Amino acid sequence: xxxxxxxxxxxxxxxxxxxxxxxxxxxxxxxxxxxxxxxxxxxxxxxxxxxxxxxxxxxxxxxxxxxxxxxxxxxxxxxxxxxxxxxxxxxxxxxxxxxxxxxxxxxxxxxxxxxxxxxxxxxxxxxxxxxxxxxxxxxxxxxxxxxxxxxxxxxxxxxxxxxxxxxxxxxxxxxxxxxxxxxxxxxxxxxxxxxxxxxxxxxxxxxxxxxxxxxxxxxxxxxxxxxxxxxxxxxxxxxx
Amino acid sequence: xxxxxxxxxxxxxxxxxxxxxxxxxxxxxxxxxxxxxxxxxxxxxxxxxxxxxxxxxxxxxxxxxxxxxxxxxxxxxxxxxxxxxxxxxxxxxxxxxxxxxxxxxxxxxxxxxxxxxxxxxxxxxxxxxxxxxxxxxxxxxxxxxxxxxxxxxxxxxxxxxxxxxxxxxxxxxxxxxxxxxxxxxxxxxxxxxxxxxxxxxxxxxxxxxxxxxxxxxxxxxxxx
Amino acid sequence: xxxxxxxxxxxxxxxxxxxxxxxxxxxxxxxxxxxxxxxxxxxxxxxxxxxxxxxxxxxxxxxxxxxxxxxxxxxxxxxxxxxxxxxxxxxxxxxxxxxxxxxxxxxxxxxxxxxxxxxxxxxxxxxxxxxxxxxxxxxxxxxxxxxxxxxxxxxxxxxxxxxxxxxxxxxxxxxxxxxxxxxxxxxxxxxxxxxxxxxxxxxxxxxxxxxxxxxxxxxxxxxxxxxxxxxxxxxxxxxxxxxxxxxxxxxxxxxxxxxxx
Numbered sequence: 001x002x003x004x005x006x007x008x009x010x011x012x013x014x015x016x017x018x019x020x021x022x023x024x025x026x027x028x029x030x031x032x033x034x035x036x037x038x039x040x041x042x043x044x045x046x047x048x049x050x051x052x053x054x055x056x057x058x059x060x061x062x063x064x065x066x067x068x069x070x071x072x073x074x075x076x077x078x079x080x081x082x083x084x085x086x087x088x089x090x091x092x093x094x095x096x097x098x099x100x101x102x103x104x105x106x107x108x109x110x111x112x113x114x115x116x117x118x119x120x121x122x123x124x125x126x127x128x129x130x131x132x133x134x135x136x137x138x139x140x141x142x143x144x145x146x147x148x149x150x151x152x153x154x155x156x157x158x159x160x161x162x163x164x165x166x167x168x169x170x171x172x173x174x175x176x177x178x179x180x181x182x183x184x185x186x187x188x189x190x191x192x193x194x195x196x197x198x199x200x201x202x203x204x205x206x207x208x209x210x211x212x213x214x215x216x217x218x219x220x221x222x223x224x225x226x227x228x229x230x231x232x233x234x235x236x237x238x239x240x
Numbered sequence: 241x242x243x244x245x246x247x248x249x250x251x252x253x254x255x256x257x258x259x260x261x262x263x264x265x266x267x268x269x270x271x272x273x274x275x276x277x278x279x280x281x282x283x284x285x286x287x288x289x290x291x292x293x294x295x296x297x298x299x300x301x302x303x304x305x306x307x308x309x310x311x312x313x314x315x316x317x318x319x320x321x322x323x324x325x326x327x328x329x330x331x332x333x334x335x336x337x338x339x340x341x342x343x344x345x346x347x348x349x350x351x352x353x354x355x356x357x358x359x360x361x362x363x364x365x366x367x368x369x370x371x372x373x374x375x376x377x378x379x380x381x382x383x384x385x386x387x388x389x390x391x392x393x394x395x396x397x398x399x400x401x402x403x404x405x406x407x408x409x410x411x412x413x414x415x416x417x418x419x420x421x422x423x424x425x426x427x428x429x430x431x432x433x434x435x436x437x438x439x440x441x442x443x444x445x446x447x448x449x450x451x452x453x454x455x456x457x458x459x460x461x462x463x464x
Numbered sequence: 465x466x467x468x469x470x471x472x473x474x475x476x477x478x479x480x481x482x483x484x485x486x487x488x489x490x491x492x493x494x495x496x497x498x499x500x501x502x503x504x505x506x507x508x509x510x511x512x513x514x515x516x517x518x519x520x521x522x523x524x525x526x527x528x529x530x531x532x533x534x535x536x537x538x539x540x541x542x543x544x545x546x547x548x549x550x551x552x553x554x555x556x557x558x559x560x561x562x563x564x565x566x567x568x569x570x571x572x573x574x575x576x577x578x579x580x581x582x583x584x585x586x587x588x589x590x591x592x593x594x595x596x597x598x599x600x601x602x603x604x605x606x607x608x609x610x611x612x613x614x615x616x617x618x619x620x621x622x623x624x625x626x627x628x629x630x631x632x633x634x635x636x637x638x639x640x641x642x643x644x645x646x647x648x649x650x651x652x653x654x655x656x657x658x659x660x661x662x663x664x665x666x667x668x669x670x671x672x673x674x675x676x677x678x679x680x681x682x683x684x685x686x687x688x689x690x691x692x693x694x695x696x697x698x699x700x701x702x703x704x705x706x707x708x709x710x711x712x713x714x715x716x717x718x719x720x721x722x723x724x725x
Contacts, residue, residue: 051363084360084363086356103364153364
């Protein structure tokens, strides 16, 4: 369990047709970022990760300022202590699973690197995949290796952009277990209201580039109850 | 058969190819990934040697490398002789002449790499050099090989530039293509044929190497 | 320039309309094709301007090394007249039974000069400049197939300089390129043709001394009329006579080509 504020962000990005203006804090170690497609969820994660720079604003992670446009501060993506996994796992195709996981561990000695890689593969139940290249991994296996790779450098925050959209419920809950076991706070983009509802985590609702609501999932998602029930119903009927 | 010319030609091609890869990789990286407005201009200028007839290019190099330009004067001050008529001068000429052949395949290769992979490398803390060494170059190995083989064969067959800036000095600037030209001018067709055969064999061997590797690479990719 | 352009235009019109008006071509100018050695490039245009002044004939000239031109003629290139830079290349054409003559007609004699830029360190240029131990480079044409290159090599040997300068030789494919090497300043000295040295550009940028005539065998330039189906033999003869006439020979002499006899 994490105490206090993990991430604090107040950013503005874009002009004309699309403007993202978001001010939010992460306090819980599992937060769902929810909203219709085109709301700016992915853009927000990319800004937090450092892949794109906001036009204005400030981001800080556990007391450390990552971005401050007033002082022209911007910490490089690789130095932010943030992991980012997307739906397309983006494993390096020329490297084995284990070399992928080791990619972010350049600063470690060989012994410690090997230990950390082993630990991560074990966490995601992927030890048997260590020597395989991505072209010999299934979709779910790729995601597990990608998560192991993102968590290996011990980030202070993990950003997930719908990494489980293509996976079935069993695979999803197994991965969720592993993620919880890692103890790293997660900001998780999802279309799936049911997940957030059932897990009763914190939720942020983003619509048309603005934060509409923020708080415990069941409060925040109340206006969307109809759709939640619909999705829950659909899932039950699929299971039945 | 002029063995000295053969050895010189191979040395020139190897040195030129190695230098070109070292120079072209950062240039291609910049062309492929910088959003700069100058990008189109740099890409156009890097294609220029394709547009100029080799002898014209050679003539401008002769003037540019000569003692009538500041660069040429500085070089002569430094080394005591002009760049023209020396092996170094040929290398400079060949590097410029084959530059597009190195840059174009690399730009195409780099541009084809999934940006998600490059972003992951950045997120995982890779420096630009590591990104290049550990991700970009391994993923574009075929483009690098294509660039290398094209530069090598293009240099082996280079004529106009060498004719203009070489000075036909045995062991320093008399390459195989110049040797063939001399032989043809002297009506020594048998000798010329023999030399041309060597030139063709070298180039075909290099191309066979390239294309067999490439097909291998493609089938590997298809299995994935 | 204007003459040439008008000539070109007329020729173009002639080429386009010739097949249409095959019966009535008498008014169109006749065409003569000359293969000329590269060293004639600074000299020939003025001669041709006088030759074509009456507008009845149009002349196309291809400038190349004599070796290349001889090869092209022996492989069927459609030339009517071959003006070479020496006698050996016309003799090859004769040997291939592609010439009207049994012996090349000597139409001029070339002169070899030692040339340097005005801004070089050789202010008092003389043949002795070649003995300078600090001499870095001497541009000469290829002795195997360029007539001036052959003359340069012979002269250097005759003057007992060859061994001394051999390592400093920079060899150009032809005499025009030799001039480029030394005019661009890349070579310190050059043994070039007097015709090159007398061009406006080189006259301004440098100076020369004439290599003693007895140091090398004369550079005799020979011509042959090409024998082939459809050749314009009559005009080739006419032009050759014109070239050998006293006024033209003296015009050539002003430009660096001595009379043949």
